[in-house]
Amino acid sequence: MNEYRQTVRKWVKPEDLNQHSALFGGRVLQWLDEEAAIIAVAQLGTRSVVTRYMSEVNFVARAESGDLLQLDYRIVAFGRTSLTLSCSVENTVTGQEVLTLDRIVFVAVDENGQAYAHGQTEPTEGTERLRG
Template sequence: MSDYRYLVRKWVKPEDLNQHGALFGGRLLQWVDEEAAIVAVTQLGTIDVVTRHMSEIGFSARADRGDLLELEYRIVAFGRTSITLSCRVENAVTGHEVLTLDRIVFVAVDAAGVPVAHGRTEATSGTERLRTAG
């Protein structure tokens, strides 16, 4: 789609661990969804977006306490009411892939939750769409 790339880093802390001492998968998915929503909001210029779909999630390696993770997002496509992203999570220290998600779809909605056209077709690198939306 574009060369747009959004990168965020997360530190694995003791409160993020499961009973085996590894990063809890649900915590990682929470991080993935939250950061993806931030990308969707800045790209579409509205805070009124909902997660509509996530493709199969591939957990490739574990992450442990103290690991630094990089969550990288790319835009796959703009739809009439949606934006589709991909996400790859990598351990910044080891370089091992931790998770991949090929498709995360967000939909712009109105106050009643009905999908609405957003009018975006190209990526932006900043947050100017949020400032000009209102």
């Protein structure tokens, strides 16, 4: 399989902070899941995808207002009905790893919410599968 990487950057703003003036963990997970879903949609060629699984999340460093985070995604595997991604999040201001997710699994679902075979086996760099 060809290697696929996607990088997204997020700026930590005051509304993203928790009561300790650090990035709220739920906010970074929201960003992470949303961007991963966008990748899954483009790769599988359908807007009907659901997050099925996320591996253990371990926050190892904090981020504060004004910090810039870099979310680096990789495709781990294409399954018959699924796509597995990994993601690492780095604080580009401090150079510290914020968290890593080894596995984020998305599944293509039909109008009844049932998994179906998406037919993809190799990554694409574009969004042409959505138009096909």
